[in-house]
Amino acid sequence: MDELFRIDENGQKWVTATDGKEYKVTGYPGQVKSGYMCAVDFQHEVGEAPQTGPICASLESLFAAKPCISECGWVRVLVIGVEFGKPTADLTVPEKEPTIQ
Numbered sequence: 001m002d003e004l005f006r007i008d009e010n011g012q013k014w015v016t017a018t019d020g021k022e023y024k025v026t027g028y029p030g031q032v033k034s035g036y037m038c039a040v041d042f043q044h045e046v047g048e049a050p051q052t053g054p055i056c057a058s059l060e061s062l063f064a065a066k067p068c069i070s071e072c073g074w075v076r077v078l079v080i081g082v083e084f085g086k087p088t089a090d091l092t093v094p095e096k097e098p099t100i101q
Helices: 039-044 059-065
Strands: 013-016 022-025 032-038 074-080
Touching (some): 032 039, 032 059, 039 074
Antiparallel strands (some): 013 022, 032 074
16 A cells, blocks of 8 residues: 555655645554445545545445445545544644644
8 A cells, every 4th residue: 555655755654635735644643444435425525525424344334324325336445544633622623734734
């Protein structure tokens, strides 16, 4: 899976998202996991909607969650962890994303 990453002169891994932004990949993040999504959710919701459909470990579990895939189709996706964090006590998130370079 190293072809998904750019490794700089210091050995640091970076990944470029579809929006063209480059993200530093470190520690526990940096894990790559695969799963399956409804093709329509993938095309129209990922990165655009406030909430998107599930990413499931198997096609069988996706079909159970989203029977529409018999018509919509499915997409196998790779999810790359780029940062780990926890919300604050008042459930706010940081004003800016510190891993965006």
